Amino acid sequence: MNLAGYRLARRDKASRKLAVVAPVVALLLSIALNFALYMAMGKNPVAVFQAMLIEPVISWPAFSEVLLKMTPLLLIAQGLAAGFRAKVINIGAEGQFILGAIFASAVPVWFPQISGLWVWPLMIVLGGIGGMLWAVVPAIWRVRLNASEILVTLMMSLIAAQLLNFLLVGPWKDPMGFNFPQSVIFPLDATLPLILPGTRVNVALAIALIWSVACWVYLQRSFQGYQLMVGGLAPQAAGYAGYSQSRAVWMSLLIGGLAAGLAGASEVAGPVGQLQRSIASGYGYSAIIVAYLGGLHPVGIVFSSLLIAILYIGGDNAMVSAGLPVAAVRVFQGSLLVCYLAAITLVRYRVIREPKGIRA
């Protein structure tokens, strides 16, 4: 990269001190930028930041909502990161999420009177299967036909959204729902048990944390995880070592699909409680950001999903309590990400000034 005589050179060794300072600097920089914006808008910046950054962390009702919002992001991002490490870029988690939601919903939609403690676990399992099946298609296309999984997974998401539409305006529409495109409201046993009293946080959070541990073991401690990483970092070396590339594609997509399917199931059986169009609210895409923010590392992703969830809930708070328009909330969220990416780039790279007259 060469911009007006400057270029970036990778540092031989990223400074650990810089790596810790960078996110803080990014946060302070974006606060400063937006401080000016809020002043110009006539809002009280202190009240805005109080609502946006402090309240989600110190108020228990708000923090419980952070945990709820974090759950699907954490699940999906952990699954995607496994693939991203192997350079299998699955950007269709949104579609796999929708299929997970649909598969899980099949139980209460077909058996609205169903009861039993085994119902929600069955729905979660079905959701995981649904997500995996949706990821099978791009896997076959990539392995057999060498089609880019980036395109195929993305397009499969569009198909999934239409499938959801079809079910909701057609066969799965609530017969008592005045023609609104939504399913019946799930019976109690078809919803996830709450684990923190007085909040909406359900057992899916525990599943997401267990899943994170499993991902850590798989990626950091198992031979297969090592193979995935080598395949991503040095495909030729992986080839010489006899690691199968098609197996890496299959594993990456299946893990990603499974995770997104679990998240979809836990969303319909969790806070939503019925199958409706608004379940496809972009978790699958946000999780891509979460995965990269977390450095594609299982531990990093726990923190990045928490951060993104805080930004969501804080943004809502700022709208409600500080009267901030939704566009200004998005500006803050976006500027924080941009500042962070810039900061992290400067941790990994140095800026070098090219001497005049020499072209890189």
Added chain:
Amino acid sequence: MTSTLNRRGFLQTTAAAALGAGLMPALARAQGEPLGIALVVPSPFGDVGWSHALAMGLDQVVAEYGDRVKITKLENIPEGPDADRIMNKVVADGNKMLIAGSFGYQNGAMQVARRNPDLSVLHASGFMVAPNFTPFAARNYQGTYLMGMAAAAVSKTGKLGSVSAFAIPELVSSINAFTLGAQAINPDIQVAVVWVNTWFDPAKEQEAARALLAQGCDVIYSNGQDTPSVVSICEETGAYVFNLNSSMLKYAPTKYLGCVATDWAPFFLQSVKAHLEGDFEGHTAYLGLAEGVIQPMDWNADIPSEVMTRITETQAQLTDGSMHVFTGPIARQDGGEAAAEGVILGDEDIVSMDWHVAGVTTPLPS
């Protein structure tokens, strides 16, 4: 949802509501705190459309009450868990009146209402009622009947079209009334509908409008769009167009047939007054011409004057109740009879309407 409400819970709620309704406003007044009113809508407020009309209604409340009310307006809130959280937050922040501006907020808004008996909730387009929970809707069908008369008068092809959001009773009844109004002028008129299944997707809405225009429709009813997407396409292609809620005349200066505007101010003012005086009582608020909520306006000069005279007369009759839109005989699309000669459909039939009248050519999605 309602089935989970047992008798004991109901008694507690009602008792608490009675107590809350009696005491809370007095307390609030004593402390001199303004009444917090929050409006939550699924689309951007923008310059026109459904959400805009709701926000305009609240502006009147501010004009009337000034510092005694504090308004929080929240746009772009997706139906589902996010809306539930935001409505809870709104109440936790001390707002005592919640206007939930979309059908999809129903379950969440009802939960908030049950947990907070001193809260008054106005919910758009729903069917659930509780002591502190009033569902409200506009009798748009009264206005679309008049628009149907105008549409039939200016149409050359005899084909009318509608780009419609969701096949819910509110929209179905307004299309039926539009068709009946058109048939009052031209009995052979045909109405085609495209269901876009979204409240807010300008690109998709424009595609739907183009499809209807390509089929020969020369008057388009933009039904449930929050932007001038359909209106501006019609101006470009030279087809007449009208819409609901708020005027989009400036987006179609020559081809704008008119607007079935909604003015929520009378209803909001009345509800705020009731809440402040402690006698807010949940009921179904179905509001039309008579209440001044439905206001047809911006009629196009191309409408022949004799038809315009008939429209004005009909509007007066609908307003004073001497005439009803859904008066038999009404034939269904499938050939059945919806209402026999002289029978007038009641509100309960209109709010649950899931059939089209004869003359609508598109089948209803099922």
